[in-house]
Amino acid sequence: MDMFTGIEMAAKVGLIVFVMLQVVPMMVWIERRGSALMQNRRGPNRVGPLGLFQSLADVVKFIFKEDMVPEHCDKFYYILAPAVVLLPAFMTFAVVPFGGDITIAGHVVHLQVADLNVGFLYILSIGSLGVYGIIMAGWSSNNKYSLLGSLRSSAQMISYELSMGLSLVGIVMIYSSFELREIVFRQTYPLMASAPGILAHIPKWGFFVQPVGFIIFLSSVYAETNRLPFDLPEGESEIVAGYHLEFGSMRFALFFMAEYLNMVTASALLTTLYFGGYSFPGLHIAAEAFTPLVARASEIASSLMPFVPTLANPDQWARAILEVAVFSAKVGFFMWLFVWVRWTLPRFRYDQLMDLGWKVFLPLSIANIAVTGVLIYLGVI
Amino acid sequence: MELATGATDIFFYIFSGVGFLFALFGVVLGKNPISCAFSLVLMFFCISADFALLQAHFLAAVQILVYAGAIMVLFVFVIMLLNADTKNLDLGRSKVFQAGAAFLCLGLFAMFVWSIRHGTGSPKDVGLTPEKVLSSGGNLRVISELMFSDYILPFELTSILLLVGIVGSVALAKRKMEHK
Numbered sequence: 001m002d003m004f005t006g007i008e009m010a011a012k013v014g015l016i017v018f019v020m021l022q023v024v025p026m027m028v029w030i031e032r033r034g035s036a037l038m039q040n041r042r043g044p045n046r047v048g049p050l051g052l053f054q055s056l057a058d059v060v061k062f063i064f065k066e067d068m069v070p071e072h073c074d075k076f077y078y079i080l081a082p083a084v085v086l087l088p089a090f091m092t093f094a095v096v097p098f099g100g101d102i103t104i105a106g107h108v109v110h111l112q113v114a115d116l117n118v119g120f121l122y123i124l125s126i127g128s129l130g131v132y133g134i135i136m137a138g139w140s141s142n143n144k145y146s147l148l149g150s151l152r153s154s155a156q157m158i159s160y161e162l163s164m165g166l167s168l169v170g171i172v173m174i175y176s177s178f179e180l181r182e183i184v185f186r187q188t189y190p191l192m193a194s195a196p197g198i199l200a201h202i203p204k205w206g207f208f209v210q211p212v213g214f215i216i217f218l219s220s221v222y223a224e225t226n227r228l229p230f231d232l233p234e235g236e237s238e239i240v241a242g243y244h245l246e247f248g249s250m251r252f253a254l255f256f257m258a259e260y261l262n263m264v265t266a267s268a269l270l271t272t273l274y275f276g277g278y279s280f281p282g283l284h285i286a287a288e289a290f291t292p293l294v295a296r297a298s299e300i301a302s303s304l305m306p307f308v309p310t311l312a313n314p315d316q317w318a319r320a321i322l323e324v325a326v327f328s329a330k331v332g333f334f335m336w337l338f339v340w341v342r343w344t345l346p347r348f349r350y351d352q353l354m355d356l357g358w359k360v361f362l363p364l365s366i367a368n369i370a371v372t373g374v375l376i377y378l379g380v381i
Numbered sequence: 382m383e384l385a386t387g388a389t390d391i392f393f394y395i396f397s398g399v400g401f402l403f404a405l406f407g408v409v410l411g412k413n414p415i416s417c418a419f420s421l422v423l424m425f426f427c428i429s430a431d432f433a434l435l436q437a438h439f440l441a442a443v444q445i446l447v448y449a450g451a452i453m454v455l456f457v458f459v460i461m462l463l464n465a466d467t468k469n470l471d472l473g474r475s476k477v478f479q480a481g482a483a484f485l486c487l488g489l490f491a492m493f494v495w496s497i498r499h500g501t502g503s504p505k506d507v508g509l510t511p512e513k514v515l516s517s518g519g520n521l522r523v524i525s526e527l528m529f530s531d532y533i534l535p536f537e538l539t540s541i542l543l544l545v546g547i548v549g550s551v552a553l554a555k556r557k558m559e560h561k
Contacts, residue, residue, distance in 0.1 A: 119521075154454055
């Protein structure tokens with residue numbers, strides 16, 4: 001590993017972790033204001049303009065609260081649990097591409113932390129580890145409600161992992177790759193190349209070729225992130241607060257953060273697999289128009305700060321900036337969808353949840369694979 | 382990203398050693414069933430890391446996905462549900478059994494060492510070098526193509542075996558339900 005690769009990796013990891021940490025308080029604010037909007041309330045509006053600094057105040061409160069471990073808890077696992085929940089939440093984003101390639105100083109840089117051959121299998125396997133933290137939390141708390149919450153959570157996650165994994169098989173069959181960058185690239189192909197006029201420019205996004213798979217995957221992701229309508233592990237009206245009942249101060253905040261980080265990753269995955277990732281039809285035309293602006297900005301920057309060199313390839317930078325913007329906008333939409341659904345749908349009952357997972361989604365996802373196979377054989381997709 | 386050969390070797394031995402320690406002190410000699418289960422998960426991680434170092438990325442991912450992510454969750458689930466603790470397990474009652482198990486394990490280990498050192502059969506050379514695998518589309522593509530062409534019979538037989546297992550478990554669960 002040479003010097004450049006090391007700096008590149010460190011920069012990308014640092015960027016992802018920084019952005020993800022910034023998204024959490026923003027998202028908490030959006031969720032609280034969004035819920036208020038839907039329920040005809042005001043929501044937080046005292047701290048800062050539009051209550052924007054409310055999350056900051058909350059963080060300060062979490063940090064300064066007394067950090068205590070209840071007497072009846074298993075201390076080792078109690079302290080370990082929030083970290084075990086948080087770690088996979090951070091790790092899963094590593095394989096998601098958030099932009100195309102840029103050439104910097106003669107090196108091609110992928111805007112993706114790790115380009116793994118196993119692709120989203122990595123996401124599925126790391127994502128399936130989050131349940132351990134929840135189990136640890138519930139078990140170490142030595143509390144009936146906590147244990148019930150973590151039992152519910154593990155049962156739910158195992159049930160929906162199956163249909164989630166199977167719903168992705170259709171995507172693999174169509175794009176014949178596990179690598180997310182390759183899948184994004186293949187989604188830029190036209191859906192119907194021979195169609196007249198503007199119709200020929202519709203991209204071959206996963207949503208258009210796998211609508212059933214998309215619905216199954218979307219619902220399973222909601223169950224995996226323990227969000228409404230599948231938030232039975234928390235179920236505050238039944239089991240108080242579920243697995244994080246005995247946790248206070250920053251430890252509780254870590255569970256909270258993990259939930260939002262999982263939402264970010266889930267939204268990024270939905271974007272990448274079903275909505276063309278960072279690509280968008282006509283993006284290259286916009287990038288051409290944007291290039292002079294980037295070149296000019298780069299010149300101004302280097303004239304103000306002599307140690308900054310001017311960009312050798314402003315066209316690539318313009319494209320990459322637009323790609324990251326498109327990616328962020330799509331992810332933002334799915335994050336909003338999480339909030340939207342949460343404040344629209346009521347919670348499932350437990351037997352309904354299990355019935356839906358095993359008797360509806362599992363057969364449906366297997367049928368989806370069969371139908372996809374037949375359609376590919378017939379040459380329709 | 383390729384590490385230097387020396388670094389790969391060092392990491393391989395580190396992960397193997399740590400995995401062995403978790404297996405011995407965490408799983409075999411552990412007292413608390415939950416701790417044993419979590420140690421087993423960590424040992425799976427070490428094995429997965431070894432696979433990844435040997436360029437078997439698919440095996441590494443599946444090792445975590447299947448063993449750590451699904452099977453061990455069920456183990457932990459059952460342990461928590463039955464609330465098993467050391468008293469119920471009553472490990473002390475069968476010293477003879479333990480000694481027998483240890484003897485058999487050591488025997489198996491000795492046999493492996495012997496067969497690796499003195500075995501005459503060489504591994505079948507199918508011409509799969511890391512470079513060739515990479516040039517023909519990566520680990521995953523090569524495995525899936527081999528599985529559905531040269532090794533289709535063993536693959537299908539394994540899936541039939543799994544199907545029999547599923548049917549069997551459903552039948553067992555159903556019989557209990559009908560008795561009620």
